Amino acid sequence: MATAEYASLNQRTELEKNINLLEKTKTNPYAYNQISNKRKFDEQLASDRAHLEKVTPPDLSADHIAKADARINQLANAWTQGGSGAPPAPTRRQMEQAPVGAVGQYNTHDRFWKDHTLTSEGKLVKIDRKKQQGLVWELKDLLRMRHKDQEYDNPDVANLEQFRPDGLNQVPLADSILPMRYGFTGAVKANYDSVFGAEPKTPVEAKIAAGKAEEPKEHVSVDRQCTATKVNGEPCTARAKPSGLCIAHSKVAKE
Secondary structure, three states, rough: OOOOOOOOHHHHHHEEEEEEEEHHHHHHOOOHHHOOHHHHHHHHHHHHHHHHHHHHHOOOHHHHHHHHHHHHHHHHHHHHOOOOOEEOOOOHHHEEEEEEEEOHHHHHHHHHHHHHHEOOOOEEOOOOOOOOOOHHHHHHHHHHHHOOOOOOOOOOOOOOHOOOOOOOOOOOOOOOOOOOOOOOOHHHOHHHHHHHHOOOOOHHHHHHHHHOOOOOOOOOOOOEEEEOOOOOOOOOOOOOOOOOOOHHHHHHHOO
């Protein structure tokens, strides 16, 4: 099955490490003499070198860079926008919120562009996966060739998510897997009463609006002080009964 021809920088780095290890073993007489099947060892080293060369993107000349840029734009636009029977890419908002149908749309779009591509004239054609690259794989290879010198700092040079539209102008749906909040815009809030009519006021709101709201009653303390005077002439500080006297002075008054 034809997929991407060129490997990522991380994959190529791992291949280089294995090759360097084999080469060190071969240049070390003692280590190399310990290998029982030297022919198989040499074949493995040669195979790894050839594989690394095959999966490493070539350096592009100025003419090839211009052609690569034009082809990248052609394929990326088709992948993003679809058209002529090709499905458009689901937006980033759809992928994050995953409303009903978003997963199916993603799978349909992904499978379609692995089974189809565009000719240089922009004609949509179906390909044989066993022999030809779909649009997805060709686009990834072109990106790795075009941005080979940037891949060390940016490992996502061949990630097609960079072309996915954000979809920020789409209205969020209620069946989103992400929690959503809905509210009125400033214009709707400013004209709400004229459009929908004023809501009826509650009895309390009506009194407040009419200026007839009751004033809060003055707080009456329950804990009153005895009004009697002690023998030494000082006021009694004991708690008073409803009669105004404390228990002790109430008894004295009765006597």
